[in-house]
Amino acid sequence: MELMDINLMMEITPLLIKAAWITIDISARGLFFGFFIASALVAMRSSRFFPIRSLARAYVSVVRGTPYFVQLLLVFYGGPAIGLRLDPFTCGVVVGAFNIGAYMSEAIRGAIESVDSGQNEASRSLGFGRFATLQHIILPQSAGLMIRSIGVLAIILVKNSSLVSIISVVELTYQAQRLIGSTYKPLEVFTLSALMYIVIIYAVMGLVEFLYRRATRYTYL
Amino acid sequence: MTTATTDTPMVELKGVKKRFGDLEVLKGIDLKVERGKIVSIIGPSGSGKSTLLRSINNLEEIDEGSILLDGVQVNRPDLKGLAYERHINHIRQNMGMVFQHFNLFPHLSTLENVTLAPRKLKGMDARSARDLGLELLERVGLADKPSAYPNSLSGGQKQRVAIARALAMRPKVMLFDEATSALDPELVEEVNQVMKGLAEEHMTMLIVTHEMAFARDVSDWAMFMDGGVVVEENTPDRLFTNPDQERTCHFLRKHLGNQASAQMPS
Numbered sequence: 001m002e003l004m005d006i007n008l009m010m011e012i013t014p015l016l017i018k019a020a021w022i023t024i025d026i027s028a029r030g031l032f033f034g035f036f037i038a039s040a041l042v043a044m045r046s047s048r049f050f051p052i053r054s055l056a057r058a059y060v061s062v063v064r065g066t067p068y069f070v071q072l073l074l075v076f077y078g079g080p081a082i083g084l085r086l087d088p089f090t091c092g093v094v095v096g097a098f099n100i101g102a103y104m105s106e107a108i109r110g111a112i113e114s115v116d117s118g119q120n121e122a123s124r125s126l127g128f129g130r131f132a133t134l135q136h137i138i139l140p141q142s143a144g145l146m147i148r149s150i151g152v153l154a155i156i157l158v159k160n161s162s163l164v165s166i167i168s169v170v171e172l173t174y175q176a177q178r179l180i181g182s183t184y185k186p187l188e189v190f191t192l193s194a195l196m197y198i199v200i201i202y203a204v205m206g207l208v209e210f211l212y213r214r215a216t217r218y219t220y221l
Numbered sequence: 222m223t224t225a226t227t228d229t230p231m232v233e234l235k236g237v238k239k240r241f242g243d244l245e246v247l248k249g250i251d252l253k254v255e256r257g258k259i260v261s262i263i264g265p266s267g268s269g270k271s272t273l274l275r276s277i278n279n280l281e282e283i284d285e286g287s288i289l290l291d292g293v294q295v296n297r298p299d300l301k302g303l304a305y306e307r308h309i310n311h312i313r314q315n316m317g318m319v320f321q322h323f324n325l326f327p328h329l330s331t332l333e334n335v336t337l338a339p340r341k342l343k344g345m346d347a348r349s350a351r352d353l354g355l356e357l358l359e360r361v362g363l364a365d366k367p368s369a370y371p372n373s374l375s376g377g378q379k380q381r382v383a384i385a386r387a388l389a390m391r392p393k394v395m396l397f398d399e400a401t402s403a404l405d406p407e408l409v410e411e412v413n414q415v416m417k418g419l420a421e422e423h424m425t426m427l428i429v430t431h432e433m434a435f436a437r438d439v440s441d442w443a444m445f446m447d448g449g450v451v452v453e454e455n456t457p458d459r460l461f462t463n464p465d466q467e468r469t470c471h472f473l474r475k476h477l478g479n480q481a482s483a484q485m486p487s
Contacts, residue, residue: 048302116324118320118322118324119324119326121280121320121324122318122320122324122325122326122383123326124280124310124313125278125280125313125316125318125320125387126313126314126337126338126342126386126387126390127310127311127313127314127338127342127390128310128338128341128342129306129307129310130306132341132342136337136341137326140328141326141327141328218327218328218329218370218372219327219372
């Protein structure tokens, strides 16, 4: 007796690949919008105005203090009560973006603060303003650390995307559950879907490494 | 605002006070640097000499007094927010600052380190900036290193690039904050040579240093600071060989060693 039903695995692979694209799509969009949310939060955290700084800090605390799963259910099922009706895919993207945005803002802030304060002083002493210093001096030097940290968050986002199956987005995990319902072969189906997650995550890691090397190439020159 | 004339001191400090919390690190400093002159500030660690230099560049905001660069007030308590930032950025473009730890931009080549500010702040085109950068690198003896990155340079080379970077903005005054303190002894001389070159070109300079021989050699005026006050100031010959104050004597004796202290009154 064979350990696994290879024929079945071949048969369901196209269906799982299609669902994997949904996983990639929802994660990529979440990461994209999350980056803008994170950037806004970083700007708010460095504002001269205390209420704006506090608002950003409170937002990050709330997001970090609650599970992603609960946030997802709250927005999808609780949202309509306050007039927020989102289709499952959009809800997955929005909650993913706002969730990862909070973590990403901390990663970006940490990377910016890791740059030696002498760099800021040297730039300011030449006559560069705060924004120009950030643009020309601080961001290029913090990019490497930022990319690595965002890469870790991207991996978390891909894995967390499996939770959107609870609101019926037909992504990789949801599709796997549906296939188990019709094939009764959980070992084959989950093994295949796990392999697909690994492929996606290794692709993300490869991209992160490539971008990291580009951003820090001056250290090898 | 005062209008600058040739008689206007290039840098003038009047009653400058600076506190860090309860600690008063500058206790009312008065100072004048005439254009084309070189003033050295010596003193023990914690005497306030670096804070003084950083205050001139507004890297530290002073609590009292006034600082003028070529007749223009640097500290402007009447300006707030963006207006203040714009004013300070403009002032800083006229002052070159050289730091103890070089603070070169590691992600840029030496040429880019030198040309970044003129390109971005003065709108200089790439070719002119490159010509200027190469000229300045040649002046500091690094004409062969325009493409090198800071991490491949020695400390002395880094500091020379930092000087070229500051010169690229064509400053009215150069501020040196212990420019050779972080260097190995054999690398100090190459940086001192560049500074001597600037002195010969009559660049106005304010130098905070531990290099007593160098300060004596190049300066037009020397000041000894301790405990946030100027204890004594004089011509370098007088200050280094025949100081009036016991505190100055004591400090110099420690720093110059037996040979020099033998010349001093006990």
